[in-house]
Amino acid sequence: MKKSLCCLVLLLSGCAQHHESAGPKPLSPLTKESGGLMPPSQQYLHFTKAELHFKVEPQQQAIEGEAKLTFSAKAPLQTLSVDLDPSFAISAITFNGQMLAASAWHNPEGRLFITLPKEVAKGARFTLGIHYAGKPHVAKHAPWDGGFVWAKTAEGEPWIATAVQGEGCDLFWPCIDHPMGEPDVAELFITVPAPLVAPSNGAFLGMEEKDGWRTYHWQVAHPNTYAIALNIGPYEKLEATYHSRFGNSFPMDYWYLKGQKAQAEQLFAEFPRQLDFFEQTIGPYPFGNEKMGVVHTPHKGMEHQTINAYGNGYAQNIYGYDDLLQHELAHEWFGNQLTNTDWDDFWLHEGFGTYMQPLYAQYLRGDMAYDASLYRVRGAIKNKRPLVSGHSQTEEGVYDEKRGPGQDIYVKGAFMLHSLRSYLGDKGFFTAVRELVYGTKDPRPGHFAPRYGTSKEFIAIVSRLAGEDMQWFFDAYLYQAPLPKLVANRDGNTLHLSWQGTKSAFLMPVEVALDGKVYKVAMAGGKGSLKVGKAEHILLDPHQKLLRDEPHFAAFQAWEQLKREKARNAKK
Structure with missing residues (x-):
């Protein structure tokens, strides 16, 4: 979550967000936005494989990249496009190994258009090779804005991460910057100065060291477009095997900074209990053939598939767990296993992801904890715009409160699910959620794959299980701003x-x-x-x-806003 629980934690704790200062040059309008309507030049591509080679140079804050992108054609193709920040210099593009003339491609605004040397027939597979280099966009304050984070540890060693949900994958590799642009598989080769460590998505396939450089090799299936992540630092690792209630087992890994082993061990102890909660409540961990991984990052957090970013300062909440860790883990189900087909249904990621914290509080501490957690969620709902507009959106278009529902995708989405649960009962509610996430009410490890979902699909599932047309419920909560x-x-x-x-x-x-x-x-x-x-x-x-209109919540929000304004004025 760009912003994911990171923003939610700040929202519910009353903490102020980072004050933005002068930083990197602005992104092109096309690169700044992720999603929206997929252009015709991408609609007829099936993304089979992304083989990505990165050489990261911390001193220069630069990268060299080589992307080998394999597609199959859904229709005859002569031209196509992928997305890439135009600030990168492209040195060469190949088609099935054949060098293309510089006149065959152009990237003026962040959409790299390529004219192929011959028409590709429907169903044919082909590979593009794109060689590029440059200084990637730097995040002012990740993950609230996307890009690279070039930091240093207390000992002065490089500590680097990417977080690109809002702006998208094209900030550092050529991709289809759309929720439905997932490759079937991504293979990553990450080269960094020795002895730095580079944990990433999916399964670890090995490391080679040569001439003072290390290359880490990872492979991940069906990665979410913004979930491919680079994480580089002087890491040490905690590891264990999780034995699932579904009979399978898989690695649990946590990469932490040297000198923080005691805090790391405390956080790592939460992993199996949180996993068991999700498996008991929703269903099997979706990526048991790879790993459940977490890495300490110099930014707050993000749901990078199988390598969730964590930078919450080893916090504990009143319920006795780290809520950022739990929220990001929730996105392995809501965001990575289930991905919205369009950002207009972003609440499917964040509303469900947020509801998992009250549910976990109930699992750990009982009904009082559930009610207390939810009441804080209720107090943050603003109802300025509908959660779902009914037309294609960019991520920023939904997240920006001047244009879309903003934080309501978290809090209003979560409390709506609480009301739906009260109407359906636990059996009906959790069966509906399970079907949405896995495409079946009886998921078993090895018998499901990541999938796309929509609000309309969820409404249809709920209506079928309820034995009535539930459109009236969702019309009131998704498609209009004011509450009943x-x-x-x-x-x-x-x-x-x-x-x-x-x-x-x-x-x-x-x-x-x-x-x-x-x-x-x-x-x-x-x-x-x-x-x-x-x-x-x-x-x-x-x-x-x-979930209904109750004026005292709006009155409290107005009072809080006035208090913040007075505090700001007092500092001037």
Whole structure:
């Protein structure tokens, strides 16, 4: 998550985000945005393999890259494009090993257009070789903005990482910068000065050392487009084998900085319990044929497939676990196993990923912890724009609160899932989630693969399992910004309830506590009533199951904003 739990942790803790200062030159508009409508020059490509060679030079803060990209054609092709930051100098491009003339390609804005020497037939496979070099874009404050992080450890050794979710993979390798641009497999060769270590995605295939350089070889299947990551530093490693409740086993690895072994061991001890929670709650760890990996990075964190970035300072929350570690691990299911087909459905990554923290608090500490965790989530919902617009979006278009729902993809998405769970019951809810993630309600290791999903698909799954058309629920929470409003009027012995402010009749039943005793009111057609007699204290939704308009949350947010503004003015 670009921003993933990193931003969520700051949001819920009240911490201020980093103040941006002067930094690297601006990216081209095309490179700055990830996703959106895939151009015709990419729509007819099936990305079979990315073989990526990187030589990283810490002193120059530069890289040399060679990308061998294998595609198969979905239709006859004469021209195509891949995405690459135009600040890189391209020295050569080959087609099936044949050198192309410089006139056969151009990259003025970040979309590298290539004219092939001959038409490629439908179904044919071919390989492009792209040789490039330069200084990659530097992140001012990763992961809130994307790029390379060139840092040093306390001992002055190089400590380097990439984090590119918002701007995309084209910040450092030629790719199809779109959620649906995943290669079937990526093979990485990362060359760094010895004795530095370069953990990366997938399975480790070996390391060679020659002339003062080390080359690390990794291979990963179906990597998310922004999830391929470089991590370089003087790392040491903790390792163990996780034995899954599903009968398989796989490596757990944590790369940490020298001198921090005690903190690393404490964090590493959380790995198996968090894994078991996810496997028990959702299903098998999706990448058991590779590893569950985490690496200490000089930025807050990011869900890089099988090599999650962690930079949370070995924090513990009130529930007794590191919530950033848990949130990033959640993305192995929601983001890496299940990937949104378009950034317009970004809540599928972040809403589910965020809901996993209250669920884990409940798993560890019980219902009070679940309720407390969720109440903080509820207090952060802003409802400025719908979670889903219904048209293709870029990542920044969704994440930027001036254009899209912003942080609501985390918090509103999560609380919506809480309300859905209360309506469906645990069995129906978790079965629906499992089908969305794996494409089956009974996933078994080795019998599923990463997949794409949409909001519409989830709505269809929920409707089928609920035995009714659930569009009314999602219309209210995904496709409009304001929350449903519950209006209550007492007329003598009767309490009249009605849902207002939704496109269609909102059918969520309402629990009402009468002097402490709870009753459930059906809301056929969006209306219902309850005999209340002489009850002195009437409380709507006493267990906070309903995501609804409640003015005290907006009032609290306004007060907090005013407090922040006063603090800023006092510093001037």
